[in-house]
Amino acid sequence: MVVRALEARDRRRARSAPPPDGREIRILLLHANGMGGTVRTVFNLAGHLARTHDVEIVSVVREREEPSFPVPPGVRVRYLDDRLPRRKGLLSRFPSRLVPKDEAAYHWFTLRTDLKLVRYIRSRRRGIVIGTRPGLNLIAARFAPPEIITVAQEHGNLSSHQPLVRSQIVRRYGRHDAVVTLTQADLRTYERSFDKARRERPAVLAQVPNATPRLGGGVSPLTAKTVVTVGRLTWGKGYDLLIRAWAHVAERHPDWTLRIYGGGPRMEKLQAAIDKRGLTERVFLEGPADDVGAVLADASMFVLSSRHEGMPMVILEAMSKGVPVVSYDCPTGPKEMISHGRDGLLVKPQKIHAMADAISTLIEDEDLRREMGANALTTAARYDLDVIGARWENLLSGLVERRRALGGPSQDPSEELSEELSEELSDDPSDEAEPDLPASSVMSRPGP
Structure with missing residues (x-):
């Protein structure tokens, strides 16, 4: 009935x-x-x-x-x-x-x-x-x-x-x-x-x-010795892999710092990993960013260490500030947004040493970093609202x-x-x- x-x-x-x-x-x-x-x-x-x-x-x-x-x-x-x-x-x-x-x-x-x-x-x-x-x-x-x-x-x-x-x-x-x-x-x-x-x-x-969301703040001058990443502190974001990679970066460039913005369930585990590797003065868990635009404008590089993604908007947000991106080439997303060698670098998924090498490349080559940052602005414009x-x-x-x-x-x-x-x-x-x-x-x- x-x-x-x-x-x-x-x-x-x-x-x-x-x-x-x-x-x-x-x-x-x-x-x-x-x-x-x-x-x-x-x-x-x-x-x-x-x-x-x-x-x-x-x-x-x-x-x-x-x-x-x-x-x-x-x-x-x-x-x-x-x-x-x-x-x-x-x-x-x-x-x-x-x-x-x-x-x-x-x-x-x-x-x-x-x-x-x-x-x-x-x-x-x-x-x-x-x-x-x-x-x-x-x-x-x-x-x-x-x-x-x-x-x-x-x-x-x-x-x-x-x-x-x-x-x-x-x-x-x-x-x-x-x-x-x-x-x-x-x-x-x-x-x-x-x-x-x-x-x-x-x-x-x-x-x-x-x-690309329209963020406050200007274009980054790419002068700060700071690398940032933004996202939820979850297993899928791969911050455990990034911390391990940064241990190698820190050996070569101890004057550079990594700042991880975001909250989530893995906060304590990630902090323990930082402490275990003696990176307490090199890697910082900053909590959620109040102003993502300001955070990105103060950085010289953005890193995405995700194990999987859909289409990570934070890549485009970083590019809209003229910040080059280093990213794992996870199954979907990054490779359609980043032109390798032009506006960023793609790294084989979950490879620790390869990620450390890519980050170090942009740290050591300021001209390349600035060229990629300028190209990143052009890429971000294609995704304008x-x-x-x-x-x-x-x-x-x-x-x-x-x-x-x-x-x-x-x-x-x-x-x-x-x-x-x-x-x-x-x-x-x-x-x-x-x-x-x-x-x-x-x-x-x-x-x-």
């Missing part, structure tokens, strides 16, 4: 849906008041789109009073699960039923966030919804109503997700109007994954890099025009809902680990 009612509801919505409209844009974000590259770049994009659209950032949770980054003019922020009050409700005690347990942010989601997010998505009657991480994209794919255009944005890369998450991405992302990656390498990975699994692709697979924003505008307007050309939803919602139920009830062992759905919440949207 419930299933038939839901089928009828979506059929009615599909028949009476207004013409596709891209004026309203809603961007789903895990925690808008948090720190990190995804939050910063989402605010950056939202501010640009707000010039010509009605833009709202929908934060799934709220655990801090105010956003860490300035909210751009014309952008609103909505919170679905406000966790600041002491009483959080009974449903907050139960884990999510909709987000894969292997999703990196799974611990943020609860049954309360599931219900609030689904209710919000189902309440939309027009416009575009953009998701910014797998958990959000998967829920949007399953529950967005037929009149809504949905876009799944990948802020990391497909290969960095756990197997269960990857399998659900390939299984469900085909329902989105578009999937947008940050790099060409990741775009190719998505294409191969859909083809290998024989799953339907989304209507549009596209690559659009993040734009107006340039990247125009690509997003073209992408979104193209999705609206495509829907209009199709006359709105192109598939009977009941057909896809029935397919959804068949998948949920199948005995396929590959689906055993997937989170169960409450029977009363099983809905889906027609593919584009």
Whole structure:
């Protein structure tokens, strides 16, 4: 009875849906008041789109009073699960039923966030919804109503997700109007994954890099004997590798210092590694940077030691200050941003001595450092907000025009809902680990 009612509801919505409209844009974000590259770049994009659209950032949770980054003019922020009050409700005690347990942010989601997010998505009657991480994209794919255009944005890369998450991405992302990656390498990975699994692709697979945030401060004079890096203190950022490399740099250039900006769970372990190698006067854990632009403008080199990345915006931020970059050539990101030998140096992943040698090369050759710094300014200009924003505008307007050309939803919602139920009830062992759905919440949207 419930299933038939839901089928009828979506059929009615599909028949009476207004013409596709891209004026309203809603961007789903895990925690808008948090720190990190995804939050910063989402605010950056939202501010640009707000010039010509009605833009709202929908934060799934709220655990801090105010956003860490300035909210751009014309952008609103909505919170679905406000966790600041002491009483959080009974449903907050139960884990999510909709987000894969292997999703990196799974611990943020609860049954309360599931219900609030689904209710919000189902309440939309027009416009575009953009998701910014797998958990959000998967829920949007399953529950967005037929009149809504949905876009799944990948802020990391497909290969960095756990197997269960990857399998659900390939299984469900085909329902989105578009999937947008940050790099060409990741775009190719998505294409191969859909083809290998024989799953339907989304209507549009596209690559659009993040734009360079406009930072305060001027261009670096490249005179300070300081190397910096900025990011969360996590295993993936590879700061343990960088500290080991700096031990070799310090032997050759004891007058240079490394400053690591950021907070995170590995603070104590990294400090212990610094102390163990006698680098307490050479390597400094500075905590989160209040002004990234000022930090970069005071540096003569930026180093990225990550084991994996999506598209590390901090590389472009450093380049926008005329600072050359030394980076591990991890699977996606750096090689598409850095022209080796022109605006920076790429190093074979996780090689300690190679990283130390590359850093020392730029320390010892001031002319090369300045030449690369000047070229870095040119590289950063290609990622200016107006340039990247125009690509997003073209992408979104193209999705609206495509829907209009199709006359709105192109598939009977009941057909896809029935397919959804068949998948949920199948005995396929590959689906055993997937989170169960409450029977009363099983809905889906027609593919584009």
